[in-house]
Amino acid sequence: MPRTTTRRRRTPNPATPAGERVLAVAAELFYAHGIRAIGVDRIADEAGVTKKTLYDRFGSKDALVAAYLGRREEVWQKHLHARLAASGTSGAERLLLVLGIASDWADKNERGCAFVNAHAEIGGTDHPGNAVIRADKEYMLRLFVDLAREALSGERPGSAGPGDAGPGGAGRGECDAGAGRPDDGGPDPETIGRQIHLLYEGALTAHTTGVQPNAFATARSAAAALLAR
Amino acid sequence: MPRTTTRRRRTPNPATPAGERVLAVAAELFYAHGIRAIGVDRIADEAGVTKKTLYDRFGSKDALVAAYLGRREEVWQKHLHARLAASGTSGAERLLLVLGIASDWADKNERGCAFVNAHAEIGGTDHPGNAVIRADKEYMLRLFVDLAREALSGERPGSAGPGDAGPGGAGRGECDAGAGRPDDGGPDPETIGRQIHLLYEGALTAHTTGVQPNAFATARSAAAALLAR
DNA sequence: AGGTAACCATACTGGTCGGTATACTCGCAG
DNA sequence: CTGCGAGTATACCGACCAGTATGGTTACCT
Numbered sequence: 001m002p003r004t005t006t007r008r009r010r011t012p013n014p015a016t017p018a019g020e021r022v023l024a025v026a027a028e029l030f031y032a033h034g035i036r037a038i039g040v041d042r043i044a045d046e047a048g049v050t051k052k053t054l055y056d057r058f059g060s061k062d063a064l065v066a067a068y069l070g071r072r073e074e075v076w077q078k079h080l081h082a083r084l085a086a087s088g089t090s091g092a093e094r095l096l097l098v099l100g101i102a103s104d105w106a107d108k109n110e111r112g113c114a115f116v117n118a119h120a121e122i123g124g125t126d127h128p129g130n131a132v133i134r135a136d137k138e139y140m141l142r143l144f145v146d147l148a149r150e151a152l153s154g155e156r157p158g159s160a161g162p163g164d165a166g167p168g169g170a171g172r173g174e175c176d177a178g179a180g181r182p183d184d185g186g187p188d189p190e191t192i193g194r195q196i197h198l199l200y201e202g203a204l205t206a207h208t209t210g211v212q213p214n215a216f217a218t219a220r221s222a223a224a225a226l227l228a229r
Numbered sequence: 230m231p232r233t234t235t236r237r238r239r240t241p242n243p244a245t246p247a248g249e250r251v252l253a254v255a256a257e258l259f260y261a262h263g264i265r266a267i268g269v270d271r272i273a274d275e276a277g278v279t280k281k282t283l284y285d286r287f288g289s290k291d292a293l294v295a296a297y298l299g300r301r302e303e304v305w306q307k308h309l310h311a312r313l314a315a316s317g318t319s320g321a322e323r324l325l326l327v328l329g330i331a332s333d334w335a336d337k338n339e340r341g342c343a344f345v346n347a348h349a350e351i352g353g354t355d356h357p358g359n360a361v362i363r364a365d366k367e368y369m370l371r372l373f374v375d376l377a378r379e380a381l382s383g384e385r386p387g388s389a390g391p392g393d394a395g396p397g398g399a400g401r402g403e404c405d406a407g408a409g410r411p412d413d414g415g416p417d418p419e420t421i422g423r424q425i426h427l428l429y430e431g432a433l434t435a436h437t438t439g440v441q442p443n444a445f446a447t448a449r450s451a452a453a454a455l456l457a458r
Numbered sequence: 459a460g461g462t463a464a465c466c467a468t469a470c471t472g473g474t475c476g477g478t479a480t481a482c483t484c485g486c487a488g
Numbered sequence: 489c490t491g492c493g494a495g496t497a498t499a500c501c502g503a504c505c506a507g508t509a510t511g512g513t514t515a516c517c518t
Contacts, residue, residue, distance in 0.1 A: 018495070034350050036265040039475060050496060051477080057494095061476065111353060119438055120349035121263050124340060137440040187454070194441060195428070195451035202431030209348055211366040212423060222424035225416070226454060247465065268505060280507080282465060290506065459518100466513070474505065483496070488489100 014067060019057040021047040027068045031114050035065055035121045062128055065118070069132040072114045077139070079105070092227045095147040095196065096220055102200060103207075103216035112208030113201075144200065145193030151227055152189045187229065196223045243296060248286040250276040256297045260343050264294055264350045291357055294347070298361040301343045306368070308334070321456045324376040324425065325449055331429060332436075332445030341437030345430075373429065374422030380456055381418045416458065425452045 014023060025047040029038045040061050044051045058064040083101050084094065111117065115133045122129055203219035206212035243252060254276040258267045269290050273280045287293040312330050313323070340346065344362045351358055432448035435441035 016494070032353075034265065036263065037350070040477080041474080050498090052479090052497090053495060055477070112349075116345070116434055116438070117349035120341075120346035121266070123437070124261075133438065134440070137435075137438050141435075141440050187450075191447065191450065194447045195454075197441070198431030198435055198444060198448050198451065199424070199427050200431065201434045202427035202429065205345055205430045205434060206366075206370075206427055208352070209345070209362065209366050211363070211370050212426070215427060218420065218423045219427050221416075221420065222427065222451075222455060225424075225458060226451060229454060229458075245464065269507080270504080279466060279468090281467090281509090284507070285464080461516105461518085463516085464514085467511090468509100470509075471507085472505100475503075476501105478501075479499080481497090484494085486492090488491085 014057040016057065018047070018049050018053050022049055022054050022057060022064070023067055023071060026064055027071055030065065030068050031072070031109070031111055031117075035118060040064070065122070066128040066132055069115065069118055069129045069136075073132060073136045073139075076105070076136075090150070092151040092224070095144070095151050095227070096223060098143065098147065099200060099203070099216055099220045099223060102204070106204060106207050106216065110208070113204045116201075116205065140200065141194065141197045144197040145190055148193035148196060148227070149189035152192070187226075192226055195226055199223055243286040245286065247276070247278050247282050251278055251283050251286060251293070252296055252300060255293055256300055259294065259297050260301070260338075260340055260346075264347060269293075294351070295357040295361060298344065298347060298358045298365075302361060302365045302368075305334070305365075319379070321380040321453070324373070324380050324456070325452060327372065327376065328429060328432070328445055328449045328452060331433070335433060335436050335445065339437070342430075342433045345434065369429065370423065370426045373426040374419055377422035377425060377456070378418035381421065416455075421455055424455055428452055 014020070022043060026038075026043050029043060029046070040051060040054060043064075044054045047054075054064070058067060080098070080101055084097065087094070087097055089097055106112070115136045118129055119133050123133075199219040199222050203212075203215040206215040212218060243249070251272060255267075255272050258272060258275070269280060269283060272293075273283045276283075283293070287296060309327070309330055313326065316323070316326055318326055335341070344365050347358055348362050352362075428448040428451050432441075432444040435444040441447060
């Protein structure tokens with residue numbers, strides 16, 4: 001019974017009761033006040049845990065931050081797909097529903113996108129959390145592109161396999177994303193998906209900063225217009 | 230000859246050589262590394278100034294942060310209008326040019342929108358910088374709405390005055406911003422301006438986080454499509 | 459001549475930062 | 489019964505935090 005290398009655990013796994021409490025408290029405080037604004041002492045205190053335990057579980061504050069972001073991504077994606085699956089929608093409706101779900105989510109998470117906020121603090125460094133941020137952004141972009149493809153191809157609920165995609169390199173080119181000329185003939189799903197992704201990202205910040213309280217409704221109407229061309 | 234109450238200056242004005250140096254250094258460091266990541270000691274050091282001088286000019290770190298944001302807003306708005314005025318464009322072209330200017334700006338400012346980043350760190354508090362953030366966001370929204378109005382008044386009938394609007398309070402409703410239904414008849418300029426503002430905000434974060442390197446080109450094509458409906 | 463604004467330099471406060479060290483207790487599985 | 493993982497408690501480290509105190513040096517403006 002090879003129990004995953006029972007011995008020798010250099011990088012600790014935080015899946016213990018105390019570790020869970022730490023992660024829960026860290027998630028709440030980091031999100032509400034920012035990463036740099038919260039010290040490990042306070043997290044340990046509010047989790048009812050000693051600093052030693054915190055460091056035994058996570059190794060460093062940076063690792064704890066990365067764990068916080070990873071947990072956040074996991075929860076959001078699970079929530080999103082649960083509501084998406086329960087809706088039974090398809091085609092354009094399904095794509096627009098994503099904006100509706102994000103709207104509800106944003107109402108309950110008044111500090112906005114945790115990944116954008118974290119990027120403001122740790123972006124441009126070699127912080128381990130950056131990988132998680134990038135992964136989430138990439139994921140949402142792909143989701144919108146895939147849903148746009150389904151919406152425009154006569155609504156096929158099929159898996160549509162995006163072709164492994166793979167992490168690959170950073171820049172991929174996408175060759176100008178269809179300039180400004182009114183190519184009314186047929187804007188490809190990739191472009192429309194990317195456009196709607198921008199509406200999604202924009203609605204998140206516009207909603208959070210308070211400039212556009214109804215940002216998601218506005219984004220929805222714009223997305224519908226882009227799909228209906 | 231009342232020279233603005235020559236005596237008694239409780240709130241200092243930072244318009245002195247040393248003050249300018251402090252502000253310049255602060256702007257660079259705050260933008261590049263974040264507000265909480267930079268201490269006043271380092272700012273004073275790199276500006277070749279003592280901490281005493283820094284506090285004589287600005288009073289507190291929070292006030293210095295607010296000054297940094299104010300300066301940033303000023304520079305951006307001046308740059309934007311200079312390029313806008315030099316272009317001689319009008320109508321839809323003029324609106325799309327804003328996205329082009331923002332694209333160039335974003336290429337030179339790789340850490341993204343200073344106000345979004347600052348909001349991630351001080352949002353939700355009573356920090357004096359929040360007023361500046363809000364003002365900038367509001368300004369860009371108004372700009373897009375006004376330009377959308379100009380762009381659409383030249384080709385579409387029924388100007389449909391939105392009714393004074395005015396600054397008023399925070400929430401203004403805007404009554405659902407035209408839900409999802411395909412009201413192809415005529416989307417009002419206010420709504421289109423708001424939609425394009427979302428594209429602008431989204432492009433900023435998508436470009437900065439690296440998910441969409443060509444975010445502004447994509448935003449441009451989407452904005453053109455929304456205007457050409 | 460004297461006042462004052464704008465600077466310099468050094469030193470200090472009380473607190474917090476991320477991270478480590480030491481030593482002890484508990485429950486469980488070999 | 490022993491060894492170990494998970495946890496407790498306390499104390500410590502050097503560095504940095506925002507902000508203040510004291511005192512001295514220019515240069516300009518009445």
